[in-house]
Amino acid sequence: MSESAPALCGLVLAAGAGTRFGGPKALARTPDGTPWVARAVQTLTDAGCRRVVVALGAAATEARVLVPAAAEVVEVPDWAEGLSATLRAGLRAAVAGADAAVVVPVDTPELPASAVRRVVAAAGPARRALAQAVYGGEPGHPVFIGADHVDALVDGLSGDRGARRFLVAHGAVEVECEDLWSGADVDTR
Numbered sequence: 650m651s652e653s654a655p656a657l658c659g660l661v662l663a664a665g666a667g668t669r670f671g672g673p674k675a676l677a678r679t680p681d682g683t684p685w686v687a688r689a690v691q692t693l694t695d696a697g698c699r700r701v702v703v704a705l706g707a708a709a710t711e712a713r714v715l716v717p718a719a720a721e722v723v724e725v726p727d728w729a730e731g732l733s734a735t736l737r738a739g740l741r742a743a744v745a746g747a748d749a750a751v752v753v754p755v756d757t758p759e760l761p762a763s764a765v766r767r768v769v770a771a772a773g774p775a776r777r778a779l780a781q782a783v784y785g786g787e788p789g790h791p792v793f794i795g796a797d798h799v800d801a802l803v804d805g806l807s808g809d810r811g812a813r814r815f816l817v818a819h820g821a822v823e824v825e826c827e828d829l830w831s832g833a834d835v836d837t838r
Contacts, residue, residue: 655747655748655749655769655775655776656699656746656747656748656749656775657697657698657699657700657747657748657749657750657751657769657775658698658699658700658701658702658743658744658746658747658749658750658751659689659690659693659694659696659698659700659701659702659743659750659751659753659765660701660702660703660704660739660740660742660743660750660751660752660753661686661689661690661693661701661702661703661704661720661753661754661755662704662732662735662736662739662752662753662754662755663675663685663686663689663703663704663705663706663712663754663755664704664705664706664707664709664725664728664734664735664738664739665706665707665728665732665735666706666707666728666729667707667756669836669837670756670835670836670837670838671837671838672708673707673708673711673712674754674755674756674835675703675705675707675708675709675711675712675715675755676708676711676712676715677755677756677758677835679758684715685755685756685758686703686712686715686716686755687715687716687717688758689703689753689755689757689758689760690703690716690717690719690720691717692753692760692761692762692765693751693753693762693765694719695762696751696762696763696765696766696769697765697766697769698751698765699747700720700721700743700746700747701719701720701721702720702721702722702723702739702742702743703716703720703721703722703723704723704724704725704735704738704739704742705722705723705724705725705728706724706725706726706728706729706734706735707728707729709722709724721742723738723739723742724738725738725739730808730809731808731809731810732806732808732809732810732811733806733807733808733809733810733811736752736802736803736806736811736812737803737806739752740752740794740799740802740803741799741803744794744796744799747796748775748776748795748796749772749775749776749778749793749794749795749796750793750794750796750799751765751768751769751791751792751793751794752790752791752792752793752794752812753765753790753791753792754790754834756834756835756836757790757832757833757834757835758835759830759831759833760790760791760830761829761830763829764782764791764826764829764830765791767782767824767826767829768780768781768782768791768792768793768824768826769793771822771824772793772795772822773822774795775795775796776795776796776797777795777797777798778793778795778822779793779794779795779798779816779819779820779821779822780792780793780821780822780823780824781793781816781821781822781823781824782824782825782826782832783823783824783825783826783827783832784825784826784827784830784831784832784833785827785832786823786825787832788813788816788823789826789832789834790832790834792812792816792821794812798815798819801815802815
């Protein structure tokens with residue numbers, strides 16, 4: 650696998666209960682009926698991810714049927730512990746055979762593939778790289794995590810916290826994407 654064409658795996662985080670949203674976001678749909686999870690998989694595929702893994706937890710049985718056949722599903726049995734459990738399971742599955750994971754939450758249905766491509770392009774040597782999209786300087790998604798960082802990252806995760814502290818501590822490249830979209834996740838129906 651060359652540095653110029655890394656083997657990328659997209660990771661869709663879709664395991665949470667969505668308490669503020671009123672139910673698991675893995676079951677959410679756009680106004681035209683498209684499942685958010687299917688949009689996320691398509692965005693990552695359009696951006697060049699060779700594989701896409703979807704991490705499911707709450708309502709996994711119902712959500713599994715919404716996941717496109719081309720994507721892999723990893724069930725997160727301890728999803729109720731919070732985001733850290735989803736990241737641990739998802740990242741380990743995503744980097745198996747990949748140089749890096751490109752992480753997006755399911756609740757960003759408007760995320761364009763162009764933002765993913767920009768973050769990937771800015772990341773640098775894939776296995777060692779860390780990069781995060783920012784919107785007006787505020788951290789957001791996608792996040793690029795080189796495979797060489799996964800063990801240290803997942804070992805330090807706990808509770809309902811994501812990778813932000815790790816990204817800051819390890820000098821992740823911040824990639825401004827505000828010109829492409831708002832970067833907003835959806836927390837209410």
